[in-house]
Amino acid sequence: MVDDSEDDAYLLRAELGRRGMAIECRRVDCALDMAAALAAEDWDIVLADHHMPGFDALAALDVLKRSARDVPFIIHSGQISSRQAISAMYDGVDDYVSKGDYERLVPVIERELRGARARRAVRHADSRIQQLAFFDGLSALPNHHLFCNKVNDAIRDSQERGRPPAGAVLVVDIDRFMRINASFGYETGNELLRHIGQRLREGLGPEVVLARLGGDEFGVFLPGAGDRGSVEMLAGWIVRSFDRPLMKDRIELFLTASVGVAMIPTDGEAVLDLLMNAETAIRQIKRDGGNGVRFYERTMNAASAERLALESDLRHAVERGELFLEYQPVISARHLGAVGAEVLVRWQHPRLGRLSPDRFIPMADETGLIVDIGAWVLGEATRQARRWLEVGHERVRVSVNVSAVQFAQPRLLEVVADALRDSALPPASLVLEITESSLMTDVESAVGMLRALKNMGVQVAVDDFGTGYSSLSYLKRLPIDIVKIDKSFVRDLCEDEGDAAIVRAIIALAGNLRLSTIAEGVETAEQAEVLRAAGCDFLQGFHFSRPVPLERLVFSTPPC
Template sequence: MVEDNEDDVFLLNAQLSARGLDTYSERVDSAHDLARALEEREWDLVISDHAMPGFDSASALEVVRRSGRDIPFIIYSGKISDHMAFSAMRNGVADYVQKGNIARLVPVIERELRGVETRRAVQTADARIHALAFFDTLSALPNQTLLRAQIDDWLDSARRSAEARHATLLVVDIDRFLRINTSFGYEAGNAVLREAVRRLIDRAGDGAMIARLSGDRFCVFAPACTTRALASGLAQRLMDAFATPIIKDGLELFLTASVGVAMTPDDGDDAQSLIMNAEAAMASAKRSGGNGLSFYAREMSASSAEKLVLETHLRHAVQRGELFLNYQPILNGQTGRPSGVEALLRWKHPQRGVVAPDRFIPLADESGLIVEIGAWVMREACTQGKRWHRQGMDDLSVSVNVSAVQFAQPRLLETVRTTLEDTGFPPEKLVLEITESVLMKDAETTIGMLKALKNMGVRISMDDFGTGYSSLSYLKRFPIDIVKIDKSFVRDINEDEDDAAIIRVIIALARSLRLTTVAEGVETPEQYGFLRREQCDRFQGYLFSRPVDADLLEQRIRAGGFDV
């Protein structure tokens, strides 16, 4: 209420209240007080007298305009001509009412309030649309669209400056985050992500722009990091955000992160290039085992393009029948006859020929395709195993490799169950080979999964034993049946006393725990002789047979062709 007469304000409020309008008002009579009131509170209406000592409605309207507020302005005065009132309305005044004509003023106020409500609804909708378009709903961080616009604006400004400017873009990906969702549910996963965001913001520092790219992947643009040393320091701080466990429902969840770094102008002169190159560097850090950082190098882009093409082809390989299995026999140390076979995945590409497993299996892991492919391998291997059993080779077991990605999926249990039911393959003849490093990633969760698998009747083999970081106390608790000695120890047992000593310890340890030992990578009679003297239970390697197709393996088993 822009009014110099307190009695007029009191009377107007009383009349509005008597007509059922619940109002709050403040009286001002100067430009200074009006500006202060507009700054301190959100107002629905300004009702102004026209002529006051040292102040008038035109000056009041100008103060409202300068405030930037979209507030209806009503002149309520007895001292203004119709000509002046019409002129004021052309200048933006919502209406003019003669002072004392409360019967006309109330409908005007109600009309303007409806307009205010409508405009606010539109503003709220606009704000919501803006938030959905440019911000991530879970973390409240900018999304990739907004970040790219901010980075491109910064780069445009940098190009206009007289000197070249450098900055750093980092992509942060939480390692093996899928385990959180699959083990504890998406609510727990979302809570962990929000805590991760809080930690990243805390360590990124002032001036950094942070966005959520997708899932558990974040982007940090740091204009202040102008050298590789500064970029490396920031990357380390971001990785240190996960140095302490995140507590969820009383559980300590230990996480790590892989960080990829790209720097402008050398690694890109626009936001899209920088993000793509930082993601390529991050993928390189993941391939190195995660929990590390990698700076972008140009050869990564060529590698990424090649991988993308290969991944696209791999997605169709199952449907097109391009994948097949070879089998390598595992010989019994006492009889010299095969007691089992290991199923090994192969891919015959229609143009590239046979693709090496070390090229496409890591790609299948990284892309998640290994879950579908692994289920196919298990079904194919069990089907072939059942076929051999029908032909009289019913002592033969079949070993199938289970990757880290597969083992982290609760659906592995359903895959094993349905495969055994559909193929009729005996559970006790199926051996699931899981690497030592995978089993030790989260030992407590691992024990639960292994017990569930054992309850189905299948056997568990710890693959690549000796290359990881097993705790003997956990080894005793793991419900496993077989320990496979890694070929890196077998290779030099006749020349390297350390390797020979390690193998002796592994065999003795396995025997004390009533576990079967399998030595893989046996290639020479000397290696075979040493392992037999140390009473290793099973042998696998090129000395006996390379991986071959099912028909050839069957012929050799019937012919007894595995003697050394």
């Protein structure tokens, strides 16, 4: 109530209360007090006398306008002419009512309050729409759309000012984040993403734009950045910020991040091109194991295009008959004859020729194509092993590698069972080789899968043994048959007493656990002799044979 009369304000309040309005009010009579009242409370309506000493309704309206509050303003005065009142309404007054005319004042107040509520609802809806359109609901950070707008606005602003645009766009990708979702559930994953967003926001300057682009990716925009050194320092801080663990139910969870960087204008002046190039740089980091920083280079696009073409070709390689198998003999250390063979897949590309496994196996793992390729390899290998058995090689075993991707899928049991059934191969003639790192990723799950495979009757070998950190403590728990000693220990076996001691220890431990041992990477007669003397059961390596086509594979006679 803007009124110079305390009595008039009291009467007005009493009359409105008598007519059913529960009100709280404050009387002011000058601009300073009115401004203070508007700042202190969220008022629903202003009722103002028109003529007061040194202050009038239009001056009060001006105070309201400067406060930027959307509050209905009604003149309630006995000293204002109709012409003055109408003029005031053109200035923004919502209505005017003569003093004492409560029959009209109450409906006017109710009408204006309804209008104010409607306007607030519209503003709230607009704010909510704005929030949904431009902000990420999980982290409350700007979303992909707003991030792109801010980058484009900065580039356009520089161009309009006649200056070359400058800046850096960084994409932060959390390495192997799906393991968190798979192990702890999506709710935990979402909570960690919120913590990551908060940690990054707290560490980045106010001029830096941080956004959640989607999934486990965050975007960072450094407007005006032209020095690669300073950009690299900030990207390095982002990577190091993950050194501190994230807590979940008093459990420390350690994550790493890969950061790809695209510079403006050298790597593009359109935000989508910059994001794409930064993500191209991330793919390079991921191939090296993640947890690093990489600036985009133009040569990466050519490599990416070639990789996409190669991936497309690989999807059809099986049906086109471009994949084939080679066999590396497994040699008995006792009589130095071949008693089995490890199957290795090769690709005869129609345009690029013969490709080494290093060119396509990692790609097959990354894309999931290894599952279908692995099923084909297993089927071909078991059929060939059945033919060996039919010609009299009853004790020959065929070894097939199982990738980490295959081993993590319950479908592996079905694939193995189908291959054995279709080929009529006795399960004991099949050896599945599984890398030590695959087993150590989730030991409990690995034990369950290995037991299921053992119940089928197949043999299981741990490949690349010795390259892990905790394998010895788990070895007795794993239901396996064979330990394959990694070639990194065999290479310097005759020169490095440390490697020799490790190999002897592995052979002795396997013997105590009644497991067979195969030494990989045997390249000299001296290595073979040392391994035989140490009690190794089987040998494999270039000293005996490189991987060869089927027609060049010869088993010991008689089979053993």
